[in-house]
Amino acid sequence: MVTDAAQLAALPPHPDHAIGAWLRPRVARRLKGEGIKTLGELVAFCNRRGGSWWRSIPRIGPGRARAIVSWLRRHEKSLQLTVAVDVDSVEHDGVPLVAAEVVEVVPATKVTGGGPASGPSCSGPGGNSEAGRLTLAPLERLAVPHALSGAHGENRSAAFCYIQANHDLDAVRAYLNRFRDQPKTLRAYTKELERFLLWAVVLRGKALSDLRVDDCEAYKDFLKSPDPRFVGERFPRHSPRWRPFAASAEGSASLSPESQRYIVRVLRKAFAWWVDVRYLAGNPWKAVNDPMVVKRERAMKIERALPAQLWRKLRVELDMRSAEEGAMQWRAVRAAILMMGDSGLRREEAASAQRKNLRPSSFGTLERPVWELTIVGKGQRERTVPVSAATLAALRAHWRDRAQDFDGATEEDKQSGPLLSPVIIPWTDASRRRHRAEQSDHGQPANEAGYTADGLNRLISRMVTELVETMDQWSLDERVQLGQANAHAFRHTFATQSVAEEVPVDVVQKVLGHVSLQTTTVYVQAEKQRVVEEVAGYYARVAMGTAKDGL
Structure with missing residues (x-):
């Protein structure tokens, strides 16, 4: 030795x-x-x-x-x-300086096996060297060779252009700028346009303004099975490991037909706008058919909604755990789940709900007070939903954990108070910057940041998983059903339970914020299905008992 x-x-x-x-x-x-x-x-x-x-x-x-x-x-x-x-890497204000570097991508045909690799697999044994040969970067750090920039694209319009765009990247950014006030839409459209741009330059070897119908058809085929070199684990956009398509648990990135159709429509819409503003002469996507999609019997997956008995047991368990000393996370998750399960909110709506928009309703009485919450939901449509007494109690307890007075807040404090906000802030620079509370003139935290929709979803998933793992007195079926529930399942729970309690469908529609009454009637069909299944089980048990008596 x-x-x-x-x-x-x-x-x-x-x-x-x-x-x-x-x-x-x-x-x-x-x-x-x-x-x-x-x-x-x-x-x-x-x-x-x-x-x-x-x-x-x-x-x-x-x-x-x-x-x-x-x-x-x-x-x-x-x-x-x-x-x-x-x-x-060296950081400035918590952001790696590597995030500011501009990366020029080149066509795959110009990349040789002996060239410098850019992917994660080149840095360790056992990786797929082929996956590391392509240099890829997100839109904010992307640069393309001049020959593929579209500065002299074949499809460029000869007429006066309404936007200041010297090349395709300028045109893409001008289009996305239209959605600067719609962060969710902006994020989705950015993802699809950067995927298409990278595919065109790197794999097709063409500028965006050089593409024809056959190129668009080729991309439609590409979406069925994306190139493995475009697929990888989820990493921050500033990381060299970032890839346009995120790999699933099995390592693939296959997209559903519905997703493929959505992408084609997004690109067709973008090209139509470039034609309208006279950047492009024509729209090749206009001659491309949408991918075939099977029309589902039920568009929404409402089977994750909790049955009435399990929903009641979950509420009781949340109340018990929230009553324990130091159970701040349980009180936060109880308030979030009740906002979705009693008022039918989406997770984005619950995360963005503000204290100033929650108030007693003028239609309530002293014997039965009613509160209402005004939110801006899907499609930027404002609606007002009722809030249960249980939800109010949960919110008050959550606000006490945040050292704030839910009922005694001044109008000034209400202007910037999210209904839900993290009590425990992760020890990371990004979290500290986002949740840094500046002091107002009254000594109270101002501009407090609430949960993000993804953060709220992670909190609910983590606490539901803990319930599934620790509730031994619940049946296996109950724990399995609860384990399959995500944050959106509680919105479905409100819909199915309210329909079961004979709340008029048009009322449920208004609370949920559905544009079409036909969408809400899915929950009516779900309740009918549940009734039939329960009665069928009853018939089977009666028949089995009759057979035993006969023996």
């Missing part, structure tokens, strides 16, 4: 060396707990996880992580491995 140690001390680091030979024992034990045994595996782990690679490892903070990465970079030559640029 002494001889081996002496020989190892004289050798440079090698990917096959155990991490315990080069790192401190305490650090090595932490890394081994994550399945990292060699230096090569450590580099691959860092490159796969990116700048936050250390967060899942106990007692490895940012300082220690920075020291480990610095040591790996010093020995890149002997390791013959490269640590990706964003693993420990």
Whole structure:
């Protein structure tokens, strides 16, 4: 052992060396707990996880992580491995400086096997080298060669152009700028246009304004099975590992026919606008048919709605857990679930709901007070929904955890108070910046940030999972059904339960914010189906009992 140690001390680091030979024992034990045994595996782990690679490892903070990465970079030559640029990049105001770098993409035909790789797999053993040969970047960091910029595209209009666009990237950004006040639409359209632009330049070798009908047909076929080099795990947009298509749990990125049709329609709409503003002479997508889609019997997946008995048991359990000392997260999730389950809100609507828009209704009475909440929902349509007494009690408890007075808030405080807001802020720069509370003149937090829709969804999923894992007194079927419920399932629960209690369908429609009454009648059919299934089960049990008596 002494001889081996002496020989190892004289050798440079090698990917096959155990991490315990080069790192401190305490650090090595932490890394081994994550399945990292060699230096090569450590580099691959860092490159796969990116700048936050250390967060899942106990007692490895940012300082220690920075020291480990610095040591790996010093020995890149002997390791013959490269640590990706964003693993420990310099930050300014919490944002990696690598996010400001402009990346020029080139056609795949010009990329050779001996060229520099840009993907994560090039930095560690066992990766797919083919996946690392393409340089890809999101729209905000994207640059294309002049020959493929569309500055002299074949489809460019000769007439006076209404927008200031010298090339295709300018035209894309001008189109997206129309949706700057609609963040959800902007995010969705940006994703589809950057995917199409990258496909055109990198895989098709053409500018956007050079594409014809056969190119659009080829992209429609591409959507059925995207190129593996365009597919990867979810990473921040500033990461070199970012890919246009996110891989599923099975590693594929196959899109449903409904998604394919949506993408084709988004692109057709964008090209139509470019024709209208005289940037393009014609719209090739106009001659492309939509992908075939099977018309579903039920467009909405409402089977995740909780049955009445399970919904009541869940409410009781949430009340019990919220009554415990220090159960701030349970009180927050109870308020969120009741807002969706009693008022039919979508998760985006619950996350954006403001205290100033919640008030006692003029239609209530002293014996039966009613509160109402005004929200802006899907399609930027405003509506007012009733709020239950249980929801109000849950909100008051949640506000006490935030050290705020729900009923005694002044009008000034109400202007910027989200109904739901995190009580525990994650220890990350991004979270601290977003939830930093400036002090108002009254000493109260001003401009408090609420949950994002995704953050609220993660909170509900985490707490529901804990319920499923700990509620041993519930039946297996109940836990399975609850485990399948996401945040939107509680909106479906309100709809099915209110219809079952004979609330008029047009009233349910107004509460849910459906444009068409036909959409709401899906819940009526669901309730009829449930009645038939329950009675059919009753018939079967009666028949079985009759048969036993006959025996």
